[in-house]
Amino acid sequence: MSHYEEYDVVVLGSGAPGKLLAWTLASQGRRTAVVERRYVGGSCPNIACLPSKNVIHGARVASYFRRGAEFGITNGDWKVDMAAVRDRKRKMVAGLVAFHLEKYRESGAELVMGDGRFIAPKTIEVTLNAGGTRTLRGQTVIIDTGSRARMDDTTGLAEARPLTHVEALELDQLPEHLIVLGGGYVGLELAQAFRRFGSRVTVVERNGALIHREDPDVTDAIEHLCRDEGIEVLTRTAVDRVEGQSGESVRLHTGHGGIEGTHLLVAGGRTPNTDGIGLEKVGVETDGKRHVKVDERLQTTAEGVWAVGDCAGSPYFTHIGEDDFRVVLANLTGGDRVTTGRQVPFCLFTDPELARVGLSEREARERGVGYRLAKVPMEAVFRAQTLSETRGFLKALIEEGGDRILGFTAFGAEAGEVMAVVQVAMLAGLPYTALRDAILTHPTMAEGLAGLFSSVPRG
Structure with a gap:
């Protein structure tokens, strides 16, 4: 085996639970390293929770301009500058990244930027972004690789190069007609935002209602909100085939005919980032949905290896990831805390x-x-x-x-x-x-x- 560097704790991924564990344990004197492929701090401050809410608030401000007469304000000439919307979001993200880097410096946790994978028990080889490799071995290893937008195998969908939330938050031009595939949290939040910015928006949902697992009065209220804002809602609509290129012209073929737009946003759920990181080599088992198998203390099937956040099948919320941090920290420092029976609050950030x-x-x-x-x-x-x-x-x-x-x-x-x-x-x-x-x-x-x-x- 190649030479490896010894650590008390190695964290694969820098999302909410992993970074909090690293900062806390490093502050207690444990030699700790965090391996991160791209986003310092994970998806929440870079491409998900906080950036999306930043853009959504911008859309809310735009809605107040349209409602100006209601508040006794005379409407004048105004327009949405999507490049400025994007730049406001980027400025916030840059500040959040700087905050995270300072936390690493303060705590003493080492941030290793590169692509990590298991090559032996509790041993991770990192292909460094700057070139070269390092091999890190921890007495304790924590898997925190998160999740990504799911892309199903609908004919032509991948070839159409659709937007996910990541690309949608980077748009500097307003889509003429945005088709949103999926009526869940991400789809509805961005559908309303882009409609308020001025796009024509169509939401396509295969189930019988938007956010279909909620009570009928809730789903009805959400659908009425969308329709009142001018969003076209198509439920019980399965897509058989996709043609064209998102950003130019795209057509969705369904059992009810065709839907044509300029941009396509895929918002049909998420899948865990557990493939290609060598789990099978070290006895870390996954379930049928490719989540890492964990017990109520978030221990995996491999000794000394824990998993937290989305990749461990925890509810896909940052606040639940933060509670995963508390569960693992307690169990690593002599306490006894479990995930069973905990409350799971959620919020859909439409307006x-x-x-x-x-x-x-x-x-x-x-x-x-x-x-x-x-x-x-x-x-x-x-x-x-x-x-x-x-x-x-x-x-x-x-x-x-x-x-x-x-x-x-x-x-x-x-x-x-x-x-x-x-x-x-x-x-x-x-x-x-x-x-x-x-x-x-x-x-x-x-x-x-x-x-x-x-x-x-x-x-």
Whole structure:
């Protein structure tokens, strides 16, 4: 075997859980190295969560220009400059990368830029971006290789060179007609953003509804939002074949005919980055979806090797990756923490937002869990009226025969922030009456929780 360098900890990939583990363990005196192929800090600060929300906010500002008369502002000449939108995003990303590099310097963790793969147990060979190779061996190895946009095998799709979210966030020209293949989180957020910038947008979804796993009132509300904004929505529409080139002219053939546009965005889910990194050589097993197999402590099937984040099959959210960090850190430093039973909050960053934590009605019925339903429209929330943002609703599931909050859904302005209030109450085991009777500041969006929980039917 070639000469290798000894480390206490080697992390393959620099996403949220991996970098946090590296910074923390290095600060505690452990010799730590992180191998990263391209994006310092992983996808979230570079090409995913934060850049997309930056662009989405720009689209929201554009929507206010269009609504100017509603707020007593006389409309004048204005236009969207996509190059400036992109540059604002790039400036933010550059600042985030600089922040990450400083964290590496402060912590003492070594950042190794290159393509890493296992060549022996707990041993990673790195083909360096700058040329040459290094071989790193760790007493502990953590796999944090993340995921990428999934491209299915539809005839002609790959040849059409469609956009993923990565390329869409780098556009400096506005698509004339953007076709979005997939009605999930990424597809809906970017569909609304590009529509607000001025593109014609069509969303194509093979299932019977957008974000089809949610409750019918949620999926209906999201579809109405899209249609009201001028987005064409085609559900129950499977694509058989794709012709042309995205960025020029592209045509999707479906059972209902053809759909023609200038750009195609693929937003049909994600696949883990576990291929080509030598897992099979070192006894690290994967499941049927190519996620690394882990137990409730995120240990893999190979001794001394852990896996975190998307590649380990954790829910594909940065905040869950950050909790994976806490799970592994506890187990590496003498504690005992597991992934089972943890809350998984989520937020769809359309405008307005959709946020949920705990059980939906669909999930409660599937599990045979009895519940009482409380639901109020956003127009009943005074703060929403002051903002002229009354679309949506708040709803909560309360256990039958008790006061425990089982789940909460908000579709409306600042939904993600309001959800956090309910989530903390759920984590603390507070009865719904605690929020019902709380003195909440007037007028705020969270004040709507008092009205929501006051409407809970008697048990």
